[in-house]
Amino acid sequence: MGLGVLFITRKYPPAIGGMEKVAYELFHQLRCKVDITLIKWGGSNILLPIVLIYFFIKAFIILLSKKIDIIYIQDGVLSPLGIVLKKIFSKKIIITIHGRDITYSNLIYRLIIPQCVKQFDRIICVSKATSDECIKRGIEKEKISIIPNGISDTHYMFTTQKETTKNQFRQIDASLNQKKIILSVGRLVRRKGFKWFIENVIIRLKKERSDFFYFIVGSGPMKAEINKTIAALNLESCVKVLDRIDNDSLKMIYNTADIFVVPNIPIDGDIEGFGVVILEAASCGIPVVASNLEGIADAIKNNKNGLLVDPMDEENYLKQLRKLLDDEKYRETFGKKARIYTLENYQWDTIVKRYIEIFYSFGHNSMPECPLCQSPNTHNTGINNGHYRLYSCNACNLYFIDPVPTENDLKNNYKEYLREKGYKYLNNKLRKYKIQSLWKNRLLLLKKFVNSIDHKQILEIGAGTGEWIETLERNHIREYTGLEIAEDEFYILKKKFHNKIHNSSLISFHTDRMFDIICLWDVVEHFNEIEQNMKKLKKLLRPDGLVVISTVNTNSFSFTIKRGSWRYFIPPEHILYFNHKSLAYLATRHGFDLIYFKTQFQIQAYLTNNKKAQEIRNINIYLYQLKVFLEKIVNPFLFRRGEIITCMLKNKS
Ligand SMILES: [Zn+2]
Structure with a gap:
């Protein structure tokens, strides 16, 4: 095999969450392109220091016994481990920064993490907003590449049997019949803006009409507070928080929803890095209305796969929601358009190509592998025709062109x-x-x-x-x-x-x-x-x-x-x-x-x-x-x- 990559992640299934999904997809996509070794943690991160020690020992053994060209670290929290490995083994280190893993405001964290990240060879940021935060913390702009997270259409979410799913879902509760479903998915934290959205938008919408139901799927520290708000405003008949649900149910809700909202609000020291859920919703063909904020703007392109609204602009939120609720045709055509755009631009196989390019640009062996004997020991003959270069294998003497034509x-x-x-x-x-x-x-x-x-x-x-x-x-x-x-x-x-x-x-x-x-x-x-x-x-x-x-x-x-x-x-x-x-x-x-x-x-x-x-x-x-x-x-x-x-x-x- 070609390039040896050691992939280290502390967030991996069976643990649930956006980063876990990203790590899973990335690993599986990369697996067929490079010689990859995985070190993962799929449990709780409460015991993080112990996990780090376990990672270190495991990485140490692998680096001694295997050919590794690049160490890939999946988020900023792991960067101290990366620095230790870099000092001992002097390997190239590539890291992905998601958002919060660089902006977290704890003093010790603030002093250590950016200093570590700075020393890596390449910093992949999932959005422009994340990249800006890195630059603010003194990370060289030249070292940064922006690569958004991807989605996988086959693994989850989109179903072609939308009507059946809708009917199944509505049977759960008869009162949902004839109602359009507005959906949000995300952790119940302040920056997600759910409380703001209920207090400022849903309450007004409720006064105008009763043909909708708002579901929030997620859990988190604000759960009690949000539920209290719902009760205080007397909105139980049209708003409900669904605690963490399994993937099948989530899939069902995505395919039942009529509108997806991402009402994030700006919060100091906290940022929305990217938001995979937004792409998942868009890929299911649901019109997305989202705050034009931070990483969301990298996932949603206004009028292509969603509608961007200024954060906390309740008038505009109301305007977009009314239009979507009233006009079924518009809702459908926009949803279809959004799905196509999202798949074309954010599927993992498209995204992962950019990772591969970066990996290879750092690998000791940037030569393509011999297609006949699979030896990485090949050389560029200097002969080319258009963008096809002729390589020769030092092992079996085959000559071959690269890139391989599709x-x-x-x-x-x-x-x-x-x-x-x-x-x-x-x-x-x-x-x-x-x-x-x-x-x-x-x-x-x-x-x-x-x-x-x-x-x-x-x-x-x-x-x-x-x-x-x-x-x-x-x-x-x-x-x-x-x-x-x-x-x-x-x-x-x-x-x-x-x-x-x-x-x-x-x-x-x-x-x-x-x-x-x-x-x-x-x-x-x-x-x-x-x-x-x-x-x-x-x-x-x-x-x-x-x-x-x-x-x-x-x-x-x-x-x-x-x-x-x-x-x-x-x-x-x-x-x-x-x-x-x-x-x-x-x-x-x-x-x-x-x-x-x-x-x-x-x-x-x-x-x-x-x-x-x-x-x-x-x-x-x-x-x-x-x-x-x-x-x-x-x-x-x-x-x-x-x-x-x-x-x-x-x-x-
Ligand atoms: Zn060969």
């Missing part, structure tokens, strides 16, 4: 690529000639290794424009299955060869059949998930089966000479670049013997570069024949240094 990049480019490569050949003399020469030679080669090939099951990955199947058909070899991901090619092939061709990638191809020969003619360089592809291929191959591969060769003279303008260096179409050593490694890794390896000289590799590679494809047939003739002469003198590799792997049975 599925979408590939789809878009691959179409273009095949069009260039394929259609120009279709139905012309050259194509026929190639079938007679190149493809026939490939068949002859296979025949040397396989007895009675006409009875063998052959699978071709990437059937392209069908030269291989045509070659086989001409030679009365019928047991063929081809996979092609490009839809245009697939439909052309499908017309000719019907059920022998499937519109599928190797990974998503499902069949009960097993194959004797699997052909990867010029496709392995396109694989963006080589490990998965090889595993799938192995599953489909008979115990004594054969894999035949052709691909471009990085040991070729032309690559040594041309480097970045090598005609085969064309990311993102070509992702992996092999040679003898990396193919031998591939064979061993996946339980094959490399039984044949030869390279072929290609004149065009010296004549054109990757920007003009297409032009030569329309070459005149006689010139092409001359090219093949010349290549045949040169070939024997190019031991493993030709441009195109042909090799065979035999399954170790």
